[in-house]
Amino acid sequence: MNSLITSIAVKDLDGEDVDLIRLYREKVQLLMLYNNDCLGCTGRALPLAYEFQIQYPSIQVTGIHADFPTREGTKENIKAVFRSGNNPFPIYIDQHHKVYEQFHAEGTPQWLLITKNGELYRSIFGSQDNAKNRLFYALESLIGLDR
Template identity: 75%
Template sequence: MSEIINSIAVKDLDGNSVDLMELYKGKVQLLIIYNNDCLGCTGRAIPMAYEFQLKYPDILVAGIHADFDNREGTKENIKAIFTSGEIPFPFYIDKHHKVYDQFQAEGTPQWLLINEKGELFRSIFGSQDNAKNRLFYALESLVSEIN
C-alpha cells in the first residue's frame, strides 16, 4: 500500500501559503511540477496538462512552478506563457523547489498523480510521447479503479 502524502506546501499566485493536500482533500490530483524556463514544459507539458483536464474533468489538474535560483515564478511570468493571457487551471509556486525535492523529481516536467486517498499513484518525468502515454494509462487505470 502506498504512503499517504501529508502535505504539499506551496504559495498561490498572490503569495498566500496553501497546502494542496488540504485544499484538494478527497480529489484525484494530477500535478505538474515545471519551470517557465523549461521549453518542454511550456511547449508540450502545460498543453498536455490542459488536454488531460478536458478529457478527465473529475480530476483536478494543477501546475506547480518549481523556483530555482534566478528562475522564479511570478503571477505575471506564469500568465505570460499563455497566449490568451488566461490561466486554464490552478497554478502554484514552489519556493526554493521544496516540493520538487520532496518528490525527488528527475527534472521538469515531473507529473504527480495522487489518488483520492491522498496516496502517490504515479510519478512520471517528461513531456514526450512516452511520458504522455504512461500518464494516459495511469489516468485510465486510476479512473477505472474509482468507478
C-alpha cells in the same frame, strides 16, 4: 508507489500559503511540476495538462512552478506563458523547489498522480510521447479503480 502524502505546501500567485492535499481532498489530483524556462514544459507539458483537464473533468489538474535560483515564477511571468494571459487551470509556486525535492523529481516536467486518499499513485518524468502514454494509462487505471 502508494505512499501517503500529508502535505504539499505551495504559494498561490498572490503569495498566500496553500496545502494542496487539504485544498483538493477527496479528488484525484494530477500535479505537474514545471518551470517557465523549460521548453518541454511550456511547449508540450502545459498543453498536455490542459488536454488531460478536458479529457478527465473529474480530476484536479494543477501546475506547480518549481522555483530555482534566477528562474523564479511570478504571477506576471506565469500568466504571460499563456496566449489569453489567464491560467487554464490552477497554478501555484514551489518556492525554493521544496516540493520538487519532496518528490525527488528527476527534472521538469515531473507529473504526480495522487489518489483521492492522498497517496502518491505514480510519478512520471517528461513531456514526450512515452511520458504522455504512461500518464494516460495511469489515469485510466486510477480512474477505473474509483468506478
